[in-house]
Amino acid sequence: MKKMHIELTINGKQVETLAEPRELLIHVLRERLGLTGPHIGCETSHCGACTVDLNGKSVKSCTIFAAQANGATITTIEGIAGPDGMHVLQNSFREHHGLQCGFCTPGMITRAWRLLQENPTPTEEDVRFGMAGNLCRCTGYQNIVKAILAAASELNSAKEAAQ
Ligand code: FES
Ligand code: FES
Structure with missing residues (x-):
């Protein structure tokens, strides 16, 4: 299947990746971008283990396609700590x-x-x-x-x- 070009700002860094239109945001974060902090629990929007911050809102990243997040600013658990240590x-x-x-x-x-x-x-x-x-x-x-x-x-x- 033809891959889509996706640009995101994640934890303050600009990243680009390719993803199939069917790929969920949680899969792209974990498997294509190596951000394995957000977990996959249910994959059906119940548990919240995959929660990330997307454009200032808490979002369960198994509920949206990565393509829908194109251009978004995302914070994952990897971005919560500050330069001086844990939040x-x-x-x-x-x-x-x-x-x-x-x-x-x-x-x-x-x-x-x-x-x-x-x-x-x-x-x-x-x-x-x-x-x-x-x-x-x-x-x-x-x-x-x-x-x-x-x-x-x-x-x-x-x-x-x-x-
Ligand atoms: S993995 Fe359970 S809500 Fe996303
Ligand atoms: S599921 Fe084990 S600490 Fe919450």
Whole structure:
């Protein structure tokens, strides 16, 4: 099948690749671009393991064709950490035991990263609602919610200290 030329900005870098029209974004990210942070859980838009940030929105990358993302700006879990090390959210998941097997974690953190930009001061209910598209088979969610709330609080304290 004829391949399409696709241009993306991923984690701040411009990349180009070829993909068949049938290829899902998650497959192109993992198999053609080597970004294996976003995981494939269900491939049917239920689990959220494949979540990436696409043009400022959390998107399950198994739900769109790579061709539909042509020209988009994407952040994957590989782009969440800063030059000084892990993002506050990543540290918070570690400190609050927001993971067990870790399979859902890239999607969870990528979604939480956008959630805290949409709502920097979420309540527990806001976090639970905002994370409802991401499933975890291990943790029971309590520690994931705790980790996200703690990260929000730390990010807000840092903002206040900088003012
Ligand atoms: S792999 Fe995309 S939602 Fe499960
Ligand atoms: S930590 Fe295992 S699926 Fe969430």
